[in-house]
Amino acid sequence: MQTAIKIKESSVEISVPENEKLSGKIPFFNPVMKFNRDFSIAIAKIFNVRRFLDGLSACGALSIRMKKEIKDIEVNANEISDETIKFLQQNKENNNADIIIRNRDLNLLLNEDANFDFIDIDPFGSPVQFLSNALLNARHNTIIGITATDLGTLCGIFGDACIRRYWTFSSKTDFDKEFGLRNLIGYVAREAAKYEVGVEILFSYYFHHYFKVYFRVKRSRSRADEMLKNLNFLLYCDKCAGRKYSDIADASITGNFCGCGKLKILGPLWNGKFADVSVCDLLGKEVKEKTEQKILTLVKGEQEIPIPYYDLHKFCKINRLQVKGTEDIIKIAGENGLKTARTHFDGTGLRFNGDVKELVKILK
Template sequence: MDFIQVEEGQVKIKIPHFEKVSSRAPVFYNPVMELNRDLSVAALKMYRQEQEHDITICDAFGGSGIRGIRYSKEIDGVALAVVNDLNPLAVDLTRENISDNELDNVKVYRDDANMFLRKCRGKFDVVDIDPFGTPAPYVESAAASLRAGGMICVTATDTSALCGTYKKPCIRKYGAKPLRNEYCHETGLRILAGFLCRTFSKHKKYLKFQFSHSTEHYMRLYALVGKGAKNTDESLENLGYIAHCPKCLNRQVFKGMTPQIPSKCQECGEVWDVAGPLWCGKLHNSDFIEGMINILPELDLNRKNEALKLLNKCYDESNAPPTFYDLHAVCRKLKISAPPLEKIMDSIKKEGYTVSRTHFNPNGIKTDAPLNFIEKIILNNSAD
């Protein structure tokens, strides 16, 4: 078998040569996910700084071992990083990569991810679930395993389901109906967040989301775990639905598991498209993201500029309401050309509304201004 060497962050590993990234590769490694791993290192480094003790980390789907190896090498205060994978070749290769990087705080196991998490209940501060496809079958075990004060990191690459291209798989896997529209990636991320919260709530645990993003073909969430029936019940009040009007682009958030949702849009009378249940609360903690931004200069990253650009956008939108407006979509409705985005944002700010760009869409803005006001601003700027 031919091998190639890969360099990321402070580590060098070898992986089997393969023509195409897929689950059929001898050992799974996805070069496109380097940014994901860079951000993960920054997030876990920030998490470690907030703790008063060294941390233990579980990478439940180790593959080549690069994620767990990077955690142990690039984050100070990691007492133990455990890399698990069911593939025997991946396990052997990970052991070799650990040796080549001269690490003594990384252990390797070969087990089914669910079985391993159940057996290691309460032993990890951080559980990272980054499978090929949906994380849904493994969240229950992570919820049972993680103790209060821990952190759950989850990646989903089945964006076609979460974003509404295939609705039935989303309903089947996440127990929620998606929407296929201009802000479907945010809706999908909120469906994933809501699924995590509902699953953890069975164990009287709740989640406090620190950082979340939708990038390229995947979605990623980082959340702290809290415990207690009362706080969990209060957290679940952030579940709800998003009603979207496909005709006039109006949208409204309805909180609660069974809220009274009108059948038609109050603005134009069109029948609503409804997504949910999903998470209607915050997907970011601005203080946590600011900490990640401050950490980045310390890290040796190939994609540092991309990471910083993403974090800055997420920081700006961290306190914004759910959903965003795609200015090009609004302008198509108005049958006009789109004015400069910054000009629209400045006009909205001058009227006292909050507004920010969003990492979900380069043409999107998050604002508490109503749609009819945004349209008025666009028309006024279009006439200039």
């Protein structure tokens, strides 16, 4: 067995391989992912999860914490690597955590036993290779949590990879992080729809180098149809940073809404809510870190304005305007009867429910 280092997180101490690099530059154990684990444990608590699958458990940081922090829960930790299983086993014993260790390819396991209340999928990179089997097999009301770290692809930097993996048109935008999250949720919805499954989005967010989406599986044809109403193309203008959702069934997607004459068709993207406000409130009672509370407050405030945020610095540069203080813009917009909201995606971003011309007017 490789040499180990010990890491403390919350209530547990776990051993992980020293200097292990399993995939490119991504470290084997990532302390930044503590929030990811905190939110998954909070989701399990508020939805009273009794049977949990940590689909890609690695050394068991999430599984062992889940077992220690929640009473009466069956925790299944699944990991394919024989070497990593040794660490998982040792961590189970050292923490006296009565978890069930499974050593299967997650896609096979999902076809053999998907009878869980909550399935968490935390891969290196994209979750696409596991999503289809999860949606095919999960039962009605199962919660699925997916992590994605392939931000370059999801956010519009690698257009070819985005077509291959997600089958969406992407581009660099001034709201790249939101583009990535809406791109990912849109993909989940299309994958679900083909199995006549709808998804109910519980909570999603962006942090540091990853996206997380928690949703509930609804095995219902009408829920699937309803869900698909939240899929739209997004028309985007490079010249003035104007953006507008366009119905997927609308043939007039070349509409020149900003007057510049050159629009890109991006997506399809999810234009529905990316978090349920009442779930945000419940999560707020469970998570303890200041940054987690901040994410929740911002995400909650973002849900009323589906149009992606504007990066105010970039917007002012593109449109040759002087940068104004965000508070001033919020005030002037309010005086003009327009809604604004800050965003967790970007400190200099602002959501705005008016169009580009109205924003330019306010900034002048």
